[in-house]
Amino acid sequence: MPFRTIAAILQGEQEFARVLDCAIPLAVRLEAHLVGVHAEVLPVPYTAAAGFPDTDFIQVSTELNKETTLKLRGSFNDRADEAGLSFEWRTLESFSGDGTLAGMPSIRAADLVVAAQRDVESDDGTDVESLVYEAGRPVLMVPHSGPVSSSFRRVLLAWNGSKEASRATFDALPFLIEADQTDILVIDPPANADDSPDAAGARIAAALARHGVTVGVSIESSRGQSVDGVIQERLTASGADLLVLGAYSHSWLRELLFGGVTRSILRSAPVTVLLSR
Known part of the structure; x- marks a missing residue:
């Protein structure tokens, strides 16, 4: 069965380019619809010394997260549009900031999921292990370093x-x-x-x-x-x-x-x- 819908898990700037370097050429070659899945982090409400929620922290964190999301969405739209793809972007919200669980409805409706391998020296990135075990869909994991390919010889x-x-x-x-x-x-x-x-x-x-x-x-x-x-x-x-x-x-x-x-x-x-x- 050909891959007609491809979901790309786009968590942060570090893995963004590598995932799209695989997903976009693949979607072009297969004439597939590309779905960009990104989870925006919900800030944890810290309590100030007076015992009330630190609203300044929540506001600053929310604004920074939205700024990152807008930047990634803009880059995704530009690259997908330039490639002539059928595409869409889905922003989700998650306390973990990982689109794996929050994006499961989108992931399970795809023929193929493309995600980046998590760098063992970093806590950031997609939880690929949970993705593989929960998705019920084939997952194409792009290595966190080295060459990226979408055509395999x-x-x-x-x-x-x-x-x-x-x-x-x-x-x-x-x-x-x-x-x-x-x-x-x-x-x-x-x-x-x-x-x-x-x-x-x-x-x-x-x-x-x-x-x-x-x-x-x-x-x-x-x-x-x-x-x-x-x-x-x-x-x-x-x-x-x-x-x-x-x-x-x-x-x-x-x-x-x-x-x-x-x-x-x-x-x-x-x-x-x-x-x-």
Whole structure:
């Protein structure tokens, strides 16, 4: 299914340009409608020494937030108009200042969501982890540094046979069809009565080939290394410019104590990542 509505999460000036550098050319190429989603921060009412709300602080914070919103909206409108797009801007209000939750009605009505990877050294930016787990839509995460692309020539698809991996694979199909090569990576495939380790990934490769995807399958053993470490190494070795990954988790306690592959990729992936759940 082609992407006809693309939602771009535009939280602040730091990530604004990188998200649009991906979303606008993509929307132009696909003739898609582009929705800019931005959350304006609601100021927390601090109490002055006299015990009353600090109205001066609230007023100044509100004015600064509106000034930022107007600046971003103007830049978005100018760039989208110059590109000849069908577009709209949606301003929301949130105490967190994150459009992820406040903008969920807009996000869930889109075919694809484009957001920026959060810089681990900064508290600002989109909460991509919550976005991926709550949206119900495929999320294209632009890396916080390095080149930004909207057309992907070589794709690495992490496949483990899960429903999340299947969802991500077929959500990414428009990109896979356009790519010069898609490499399916299977790490530590289980041996069972239905499939041998050597045959892992063969069914999904055949299904993609029927869509005209140029595809190959690689089977790798982690040999005690973390799965996300193997994926990162394969990204570097293959020269892939897009990683396709099913966002899945174990129990909340295991995730809290040990993290997970999805969380690690969200924080450290050096290329654009398409995630679905």
